[in-house]
Amino acid sequence: MNLRSRTPHARRWPTALMLIAGLTVSAVPSARADDVNPNAGRDLAASCAACHGTNGRAVGGFPVLAGKDREALIAALRGFRDGTHKASVMHQHAKGYTEAEAALVADYFSRQSPTKP
Numbered sequence: 595m596n597l598r599s600r601t602p603h604a605r606r607w608p609t610a611l612m613l614i615a616g617l618t619v620s621a622v623p624s625a626r627a628d629d630v631n632p633n634a635g636r637d638l639a640a641s642c643a644a645c646h647g648t649n650g651r652a653v654g655g656f657p658v659l660a661g662k663d664r665e666a667l668i669a670a671l672r673g674f675r676d677g678t679h680k681a682s683v684m685h686q687h688a689k690g691y692t693e694a695e696a697a698l699v700a701d702y703f704s705r706q707s708p709t710k711p
């Protein structure tokens with residue numbers, strides 16, 4: 595006789611755990627375009643600041659992204675991703691972003707001033 599299947603408590607546990615896991619996963623913020631986070635582009639751009647400077651105003655030889663054409667930025671990121679755009683590091687970075695995220699971050703950088711903070 596299987597005691598486990600006769601114990602209501604034991605049967606309910608897995609369901610409860612799955613619910614908790616589901617809630618935890620959905621509570622993690624993500625930066626997809628279908629989110630309603632109005633700062634998604636800025637949030638994504640923050641991870642580029644180490645090299646491309648705050649809001650894309652790069653110093654020290656890295657390409658300036660602030661104020662660049664949105665479509666050109668998207669095309670560059672796409673090129674890095676598929677290997678058609680030569681890169682030393684950007685192919686690695688670009689692969690971590692979806693097309694929608696690339697569009698969000700490109701949109702953000704295109705709206706930044708290359709000179710004014």
Ligand code: HEC
Nearest residue numbers: 641642644645657667670671680681682683684685687699
């Ligand atoms: C570790 C430093 C580093 C980080 C972080 C980084 N980049 Fe880059 N990026 C570079 C370098 C270096 C280049 C020049 C191409 C190459 O050598 O990979 C470049 C080039 C680019 C270009 C092409 C610019 C042009 O005018 O040709 C774009 C667009 C770009 N990066 C976007 C981004 C975005 C968006 C992020 C954040 C998601 C990011 N980068 C994060 C170093 C970095």
